[in-house]
Amino acid sequence: MSDHPERRRFKRVPFDAPTELVQGEQRWPVNLLDISLKGILIESPEPWDADPEQLFDAVIHLNADAEVQMQVQLRHVDEQQLGFICQHIDLHSLEHLCRLIELNLADRTELEREFHELIEV
Numbered sequence: 001m002s003d004h005p006e007r008r009r010f011k012r013v014p015f016d017a018p019t020e021l022v023q024g025e026q027r028w029p030v031n032l033l034d035i036s037l038k039g040i041l042i043e044s045p046e047p048w049d050a051d052p053e054q055l056f057d058a059v060i061h062l063n064a065d066a067e068v069q070m071q072v073q074l075r076h077v078d079e080q081q082l083g084f085i086c087q088h089i090d091l092h093s094l095e096h097l098c099r100l101i102e103l104n105l106a107d108r109t110e111l112e113r114e115f116h117e118l119i120e121v
């Protein structure tokens with residue numbers, strides 16, 4: 001489970017928002033480090049007793065009325081961080097995520113390029 005920066009096609013945006021990771025009946029409040037159109041990076045919660053082979057639901061609370069929900073798969077594990085790749089995101093959450101990324105990228109054309117690459121994958 002490795003993630004090489006030179007192969008990264010989606011810009012990661014540092015972002016701090018209340019975030020939960022859910023797997024079955026287990027729930028972990030986590031510290032979100034960054035987000036992209038393709039996934040999230042979090043600090044590893046304690047205790048961490050999840051099944052790394054199963055999917056997770058990530059819920060990022062943007063405000064009282066908006067959240068990003070995505071189904072994610074564990075992609076890489078570092079000493080203190082867990083990286084997840086998005087497997088599914090609903091349209092409403094994708095709209096929120098695109099807006100968040102747009103506000104944090106200096107170039108709107110970069111967001112458009114990433115979005116087109118996302119839908120081609």
